[in-house]
Amino acid sequence: MDRSAEFRRWKAQCLSKADLSRKGSVDEDVVELVQLLNAQEQFFTTSSCAGRILILDGGINGFEIQKKNCCWLLVTHKPCVKDDVIVALKKANGDAVLKFEPFVLHVQCRQLQDAQILHSVAVDSGFRNSGITVGKRGKTVLAVRSTHGLEVPLSHKGQLMVTEEYIDFLLNVANQKMEENKKRIGRFYNCLQRALERAALSNSHPQIKEKSHPSYTHKKKRNPEKADGKGTGEENAEELENGGDHPGIDDVSTFPEDA
Amino acid sequence: MDRSAEFRRWKAQCLSKADLSRKGSVDEDVVELVQLLNAQEQFFTTSSCAGRILILDGGINGFEIQKKNCCWLLVTHKPCVKDDVIVALKKANGDAVLKFEPFVLHVQCRQLQDAQILHSVAVDSGFRNSGITVGKRGKTVLAVRSTHGLEVPLSHKGQLMVTEEYIDFLLNVANQKMEENKKRIGRFYNCLQRALERAALSNSHPQIKEKSHPSYTHKKKRNPEKADGKGTGEENAEELENGGDHPGIDDVSTFPEDA
Numbered sequence: 001m002d003r004s005a006e007f008r009r010w011k012a013q014c015l016s017k018a019d020l021s022r023k024g025s026v027d028e029d030v031v032e033l034v035q036l037l038n039a040q041e042q043f044f045t046t047s048s049c050a051g052r053i054l055i056l057d058g059g060i061n062g063f064e065i066q067k068k069n070c071c072w073l074l075v076t077h078k079p080c081v082k083d084d085v086i087v088a089l090k091k092a093n094g095d096a097v098l099k100f101e102p103f104v105l106h107v108q109c110r111q112l113q114d115a116q117i118l119h120s121v122a123v124d125s126g127f128r129n130s131g132i133t134v135g136k137r138g139k140t141v142l143a144v145r146s147t148h149g150l151e152v153p154l155s156h157k158g159q160l161m162v163t164e165e166y167i168d169f170l171l172n173v174a175n176q177k178m179e180e181n182k183k184r185i186g187r188f189y190n191c192l193q194r195a196l197e198r199a200a201l202s203n204s205h206p207q208i209k210e211k212s213h214p215s216y217t218h219k220k221k222r223n224p225e226k227a228d229g230k231g232t233g234e235e236n237a238e239e240l241e242n243g244g245d246h247p248g249i250d251d252v253s254t255f256p257e258d259a
Numbered sequence: 260m261d262r263s264a265e266f267r268r269w270k271a272q273c274l275s276k277a278d279l280s281r282k283g284s285v286d287e288d289v290v291e292l293v294q295l296l297n298a299q300e301q302f303f304t305t306s307s308c309a310g311r312i313l314i315l316d317g318g319i320n321g322f323e324i325q326k327k328n329c330c331w332l333l334v335t336h337k338p339c340v341k342d343d344v345i346v347a348l349k350k351a352n353g354d355a356v357l358k359f360e361p362f363v364l365h366v367q368c369r370q371l372q373d374a375q376i377l378h379s380v381a382v383d384s385g386f387r388n389s390g391i392t393v394g395k396r397g398k399t400v401l402a403v404r405s406t407h408g409l410e411v412p413l414s415h416k417g418q419l420m421v422t423e424e425y426i427d428f429l430l431n432v433a434n435q436k437m438e439e440n441k442k443r444i445g446r447f448y449n450c451l452q453r454a455l456e457r458a459a460l461s462n463s464h465p466q467i468k469e470k471s472h473p474s475y476t477h478k479k480k481r482n483p484e485k486a487d488g489k490g491t492g493e494e495n496a497e498e499l500e501n502g503g504d505h506p507g508i509d510d511v512s513t514f515p516e517d518a
Contacts, residue, residue, distance in 0.1 A: 095432075112371070116393050131390010131402055134375050143390055152411045153432050161425045169420050173354075173412050 003138060007110045010139070011044040014108070021047075027077055029182060030105070033189045040196065042110040043118065046141065051103045051181040053080045053174050055154070057092045079175040082168050089160055096155040100174045102146035102181045103127070103188075109140045118142045121195045125188035146184065148177055262397060266369045269398070270303040273367070280306075286336055288441060289364070292448045299455065301369040302377065305400065310362045310440040312339045312433050314413070316351045338434040341427050348419055355414040359433045361405035361440045362386070362447075368399045377401045380454045384447035405443065407436055 015038060019025060026034050027050035037043045057071040073096060074080075074088035089096055109115035115132045122130040122144045129145040152170060155161055162170075274297060278284060285293050286309035296302045316330040332355060333339075333347035348355055368374035374391045381389040381403045388404040411429060414420055421429075 112393060119392065129388065129390075129402075129404060131388075131392060131404075133378065133390060134371060143388075145388060145390075149408065149410060150412075151409050153409075153429060156428055161428050162421055166420045169415055170412060 004110060006137075007108075008041075010108065014044055014046060027051075029077065029185055030103070033105070033185060033192070036189065036192060036196075037107055042114040043107050045105060045107050047104075047106045049101065049104050050077055050185065051101060051146075051178060052077050053098070053100050053171075053178065055085065055088050055092075055096055055098050057094050057096050079178055080171050082164065082171055085167055085171065086164065089155055092155045092160075093158045095153060095157070098150070098152045098154050098170065098174070100148075100150035100177045102148040102177070103144070103185050104146070105144040107142045107144070109142055112140055115140050115142045117195055117199065118144075118192070121191045122188065125191045126184045127188065144188070146181065148181055148184075150174055150177060263369060265396075266367075267300075269367065273303055273305060286310075288336070288444055289362070292364070292444060292451070295448065295451060295455075296366055301373040302366050304364060304366050306363075306365045308360065308363050309336055309444065310360060310405075310437060311336045312357070312359050312430075312437065314344065314347045314351075314355055314357050316353050316355050338437055339430050341423065341430055344426055344430065345423065348414055351414045351419075352417045354412060354416070357409070357411045357413050357429065357433070359407075359409035359436045361407040361436070362403070362444050363405070364403040366401045366403070368401055371399055374399050374401045376454055376458065377403075377451070380450045381447065384450045385443045386447065403447070405440065407440055407443075409433055409436060 026048060029050035030048050034045050034048055037045050053074070053076050054072060055074040057073050071091075071093075073091050074084060076084070085098070107115075107118060109118060112132070112134070119130055119132060119142055122142065126148075127144045127146050129147050131143055131145070133139075133141045133143065135141070150170075150173065153161065154167075285307060288309035289307050293304045293307055296304050312333070312335050313331060314333040316332050330350075330352075332350050333343060335343070344357070366374075366377060368377060371391070371393070378389055378391060378401055381401065385407075386403045386405050388406045390402055390404070392398075392400045392402065394400070409429075409432065412420065413426075
């Protein structure tokens with residue numbers, strides 16, 4: 001079968017459909033990025049969230065329950081103030097949890113190589129838990145995932161377990177993560193533009209293709225020993241602390257502030 | 260180049276090296292799984308962590324600092340008791356954070372198809388943020404990632420921001436996540452065994468290959484509309500709440516308790 005034709009068909013079908021999201025539109029902070037991606041013949045976005053702070057009234061004992069049964073007490077894509085949280089928590093009956101969910105984006109890619117380039121852009125921009133999915137019909141999707149979350153139980157059986165002072169402190173942390181998340185989205189947009197320029201250049205000058213590969217040039221190893229090491233123990237897993245777990249792409253440079 | 264030969268070389272090199280992890284050995288709860296994977300010619304593990312509760316004395320204002328500067332106040336792969344946490348927090352100077360880091364595993368795969376099968380096993384077992392990385396030399400690694408974390412700021416500039424009662428409650432949540440995490444590792448082991456049996460069967464009976472593909476049979480769509488929808492807004496991203504963000508593999512069945 002002609003993969004390119006099938007991809008074009010998928011893309012047309014996807015982009016022609018109504019936005020089925022609750023909000024019904026792309027989040028403000030990622031509109032430009034989504035547009036840039038959808039303007040490329042080799043990509044289209046299938047879902048996105050710019051990042052948000054939310055409070056869920058979840059199941060008892062810290063276990064989340066099905067979304068359909070799970071009550072959202074608060075959702076915001078903007079910095080959050082204490083009073084909104086206090087008001088929201090008054091409505092809790094179960095175990096309410098405050099979460100910061102960072103930027104997430106799913107991009108269907110024409111072929112694996114396109115996904116590889118986008119994956120490198122994502123990791124270089126600080127989205128170190130990004131990964132590729134290849135479905136049965138060759139449907140290739142890059143999930144851009146950050147590691148920059150927060151998940152804080154706040155109430156048990158509807159009863160608040162923390163002080164207002166703590167909520168103030170927590171929101172300060174959450175709002176700063178929101179700020180950093182925004183910076184990373186901007187970084188991703190800029191890295192993507194450069195990568196697309198290089199790719200275009202390499203297509204017009206195939207002889208410099210290798211040089212033009214953003215993902216494969218000028219990489220720093222964060223930890224050469226580790227990169228070579230067996231590391232079946234915790235060593236590589238310790239990367240999680242720094243919000244990344246990418247021994248598979250240890251040749252990809254990362255940002256100090258992520259580490 | 261002969262990909263299989265190169266893969267065998269990589270595997271021999273990796274498994275012959277000393278375990279460079281701080282612990283110097285594979286975590287008890289994943290030894291069997293790691294052994295099962297490394298016994299397959301198409302796989303080898305490059306890092307693993309069974310899951311752990313840790314307290315980090317991080318940077319001020321909720322931003323983590325480089326691992327080398329980041330002080331571990333407590334790390335345990337077993338359920339955690341309040342007194343240990345209280346003692347650990349007394350040593351905090353900065354912003355201490357309690358984290359539950361679930362199971363993470365990195366598996367280098369001989370070829371993309373091997374990674375696809377393992378990816379489906381991982382997602383079917385509840386590890387819904389798993390993803391594939393393909394490096395420049397075709398190095399193909401599946402990162403098995405859960406979504407079952409916890410990240411809770413506990414102290415600011417060395418000062419405890421929560422009550423002991425809250426810490427008790429929080430540890431109850433963390434320990435339950437640890438339990439659920441163990442169950443998922445067992446589920447992953449069993450799903451993997453079945454997938455390997457099917458793959459072996461399909462190799463001996465190529466005519467039933469399609470049927471034998473664990474990743475491509477008996478799948479339920481969690482949400483067909485969503486799967487087909489543009490969903491560039493929050494709809495798909497809402498999956499995050501349930502700990503998954505896999506529109507790219509929406510044809511893969513998931514476990515109710517994950518949703």
